[in-house]
Amino acid sequence: MSDKDLGVVAIGNALVDVLAHATDEFIEQQQRDHGMQPGAMTLIERLRAVELYGMMGPGTEVSGGSAANTMAGFASFGGKGGFIGKVADDQLGEIFRHDLRSSGIEFDTPALVASEPTGRCLILVTDDGNRTMNTFLGAAVELNEHDIDEDIIKRAKVLYLEGYLFDRDQAKAAFRKAAEIAKKHGTKVALSLSDPFCVDRHKADFIDLVDNHVDILFANEQEIMSLYDVFEWDQVPAIIEQKDLIGALTRSEKGSVIIENDQIFEVPTPQVKVLDTTGAGDAYAAGFLFGFTEGMDLYKCGELGSAAAAEVIQIMGPRTDKKLAELVSRAA
Amino acid sequence: MSDKDLGVVAIGNALVDVLAHATDEFIEQQQRDHGMQPGAMTLIERLRAVELYGMMGPGTEVSGGSAANTMAGFASFGGKGGFIGKVADDQLGEIFRHDLRSSGIEFDTPALVASEPTGRCLILVTDDGNRTMNTFLGAAVELNEHDIDEDIIKRAKVLYLEGYLFDRDQAKAAFRKAAEIAKKHGTKVALSLSDPFCVDRHKADFIDLVDNHVDILFANEQEIMSLYDVFEWDQVPAIIEQKDLIGALTRSEKGSVIIENDQIFEVPTPQVKVLDTTGAGDAYAAGFLFGFTEGMDLYKCGELGSAAAAEVIQIMGPRTDKKLAELVSRAA
Numbered sequence: 001m002s003d004k005d006l007g008v009v010a011i012g013n014a015l016v017d018v019l020a021h022a023t024d025e026f027i028e029q030q031q032r033d034h035g036m037q038p039g040a041m042t043l044i045e046r047l048r049a050v051e052l053y054g055m056m057g058p059g060t061e062v063s064g065g066s067a068a069n070t071m072a073g074f075a076s077f078g079g080k081g082g083f084i085g086k087v088a089d090d091q092l093g094e095i096f097r098h099d100l101r102s103s104g105i106e107f108d109t110p111a112l113v114a115s116e117p118t119g120r121c122l123i124l125v126t127d128d129g130n131r132t133m134n135t136f137l138g139a140a141v142e143l144n145e146h147d148i149d150e151d152i153i154k155r156a157k158v159l160y161l162e163g164y165l166f167d168r169d170q171a172k173a174a175f176r177k178a179a180e181i182a183k184k185h186g187t188k189v190a191l192s193l194s195d196p197f198c199v200d201r202h203k204a205d206f207i208d209l210v211d212n213h214v215d216i217l218f219a220n221e222q223e224i225m226s227l228y229d230v231f232e233w234d235q236v237p238a239i240i241e242q243k244d245l246i247g248a249l250t251r252s253e254k255g256s257v258i259i260e261n262d263q264i265f266e267v268p269t270p271q272v273k274v275l276d277t278t279g280a281g282d283a284y285a286a287g288f289l290f291g292f293t294e295g296m297d298l299y300k301c302g303e304l305g306s307a308a309a310a311e312v313i314q315i316m317g318p319r320t321d322k323k324l325a326e327l328v329s330r331a332a
Numbered sequence: 333m334s335d336k337d338l339g340v341v342a343i344g345n346a347l348v349d350v351l352a353h354a355t356d357e358f359i360e361q362q363q364r365d366h367g368m369q370p371g372a373m374t375l376i377e378r379l380r381a382v383e384l385y386g387m388m389g390p391g392t393e394v395s396g397g398s399a400a401n402t403m404a405g406f407a408s409f410g411g412k413g414g415f416i417g418k419v420a421d422d423q424l425g426e427i428f429r430h431d432l433r434s435s436g437i438e439f440d441t442p443a444l445v446a447s448e449p450t451g452r453c454l455i456l457v458t459d460d461g462n463r464t465m466n467t468f469l470g471a472a473v474e475l476n477e478h479d480i481d482e483d484i485i486k487r488a489k490v491l492y493l494e495g496y497l498f499d500r501d502q503a504k505a506a507f508r509k510a511a512e513i514a515k516k517h518g519t520k521v522a523l524s525l526s527d528p529f530c531v532d533r534h535k536a537d538f539i540d541l542v543d544n545h546v547d548i549l550f551a552n553e554q555e556i557m558s559l560y561d562v563f564e565w566d567q568v569p570a571i572i573e574q575k576d577l578i579g580a581l582t583r584s585e586k587g588s589v590i591i592e593n594d595q596i597f598e599v600p601t602p603q604v605k606v607l608d609t610t611g612a613g614d615a616y617a618a619g620f621l622f623g624f625t626e627g628m629d630l631y632k633c634g635e636l637g638s639a640a641a642a643e644v645i646q647i648m649g650p651r652t653d654k655k656l657a658e659l660v661s662r663a664a
Contacts, residue, residue, distance in 0.1 A: 021653050058404065058431040058651065061393035072390065091423040091449070099390035117423070319390065321353050 012067025073286025163194030279318025344399025405618025495526030611650025
């Protein structure tokens with residue numbers, strides 16, 4: 001991998017998060033009336049986004065998007081990386097591009113002109129810190145095969161794919177093209193399942209991708225159980241052991257379990273006061289991938305993932321200003 | 333005041349804040365090269381805003397603007413109010429309008445179409461919590477006499493004016509028109525001096541307004557000393573005593589001093605851990621004006637102001653999600 005000057009290149013939805021506090025009653029009402037999924041992500045259309053925003057309280061806007069959050073965290077650890085995703089040529093698009101670039105990540109996918117606005121994720125945060133996401137994809141929908149830049153994937157040790165992209169056929173095609181480019185250039189492929197409902201909607205495609213292209217799989221308990229149609233966590237390790245990949249499985253406050261063939265590492269997580277869980281999984285992937293691309297052992301990779309997630313859940317929003325590189329020396 | 337269904341109507345710059353951490357070295361460099369004023373507000377042009385944003389780290393976007401922050405706080409205390417200010421018909425303008433309205437404040441000034449974008453304030457926050465503001469006014473520049481809505485001012489007990497508007501002649505004219513409308517309808521006029529440099533730039537106009545139109549004057553130590561060209565705080569009370577107004581003077585961690593003729597109240601402030609001082613003065617005015625419009629005594633008004641400011645400096649950004657109404661029962 002001597003010609004590889006980047007650690008990770010990610011492909012994901014380019015979204016700006018709009019975070020606002022909400023009551024459990026409001027979310028329950030929206031669940032009944034509009035199918036909002038508490039604690040998970042629901043895709044919404046433009047008109048619904050306008051309506052929901054109108055009902056939300058005052059918000060905070062920060063750059064988001066699952067894989068983009070991971071890249072911002074990866075850069076904060078000291079890693080070099082790139083991002084492929086679609087914004088529009090509007091103010092939210094400028095904000096998204098600025099924040100990613102100023103965190104040190106290369107991002108050169110051209111903006112969409114005179115069409116849909118930059119996508120946004122309306123995030124309702126309840127008092128217990130849980131977040132319920134409502135995503136209007138906007139310009140992110142237009143990401144397609146032509147946006148996949150072979151050169152930047154070739155430069156990376158790991159290509160990181162966000163499962164949320166599977167909700168659209170042309171993004172799925174872009175995924176496959178990127179995975180083939182990765183294979184050609186010796187770039188490992190990592191995938192995050194993103195969301196149990198997303199897994200459920202596209203199970204066959206996910207299984208095909210996992211079995212044939214993925215080297216590192218990120219998932220939480222609900223996602224991995226949804227993928228393999230099992231109802232008990234205890235059944236999961238035996239399934240992952242048989243796959244030719246590394247499984248990095250997160251279990252909230254129980255920490256994470258990392259599985260590679262017959263090796264299983266159980267990694268604890270720091271117990272901290274939760275303000276907002278937005279971006280916890282993204283931060284875990286950032287820490288894990290930083291450790292992995294720096295050649296650390298899998299237990300250490302898991303420790304860095306947990307430490308990064310612990311930082312992010314103590315603040316509002318998915319990205320922390322804190323230099324995550326400090327966590328590396330602390331864990332050492 | 334029986335026909336008055338609103339507590340306060342404010343006129344101010346409609347701005348979205350972009351907050352990012354910065355080092356003291358960066359600010360010193362920008363001070364040398366571009367006249368940035370550490371701890372204060374510098375007006376910048378559009379190109380400079382683009383340049384400076386490009387040099388800033390990842391940001392958080394929240395609705396700001398001094399008087400608009402005060403109104404959001406006033407609503408959080410349980411007050412009813414309105415705002416007059418100019419946004420553009422763009423994404424940042426939508427965010428500003430949404431956040432103010434969803435906090436419960438009436439805001440119906442028409443958006444500027446096909447011209448300058450919504451104004452923004454690029455705020456650099458250093459490790460000690462001090463903020464250095466760089467304001468690109470954008471659409472806010474276009475606020476003029478025609479935007480002054482007589483009906484809403486008539487409905488309010490207090491008209492609150494933000495000193496920052498004095499940087500532009502047509503806003504100054506709008507100010508004077510609003511003050512005359514207030515006088516006609518028995519609406520008290522409150523003014524915040526906003527910034528020592530702003531005071532210095534428009535001293536004669538401020539003195540004329542204070543002497544002839546203002547019933548309640550908000551200022552911090554630097555601002556009031558700049559207005560009256562005195563070099564010691566001890567000289568200030570004697571000057572204010574002679575004016576026919578209430579002076580609410582803030583002194584950071586020393587609390588505030590409220591002066592009305594020969595009555596002087598010294599109000600302490602809660603000592604808290606400072607994260608970001610953005611919006612401290614705005615929150616003080618919110619608490620004070622809530623107490624005032626509810627008929628509380630001046631000491632209590634000052635206590636509510638201090639309590640609100642203490643909440644805001646513990647978070648990033650100028651507005652807190654916390655219901656400030658809780659502070660009223662606590663102070664009682």
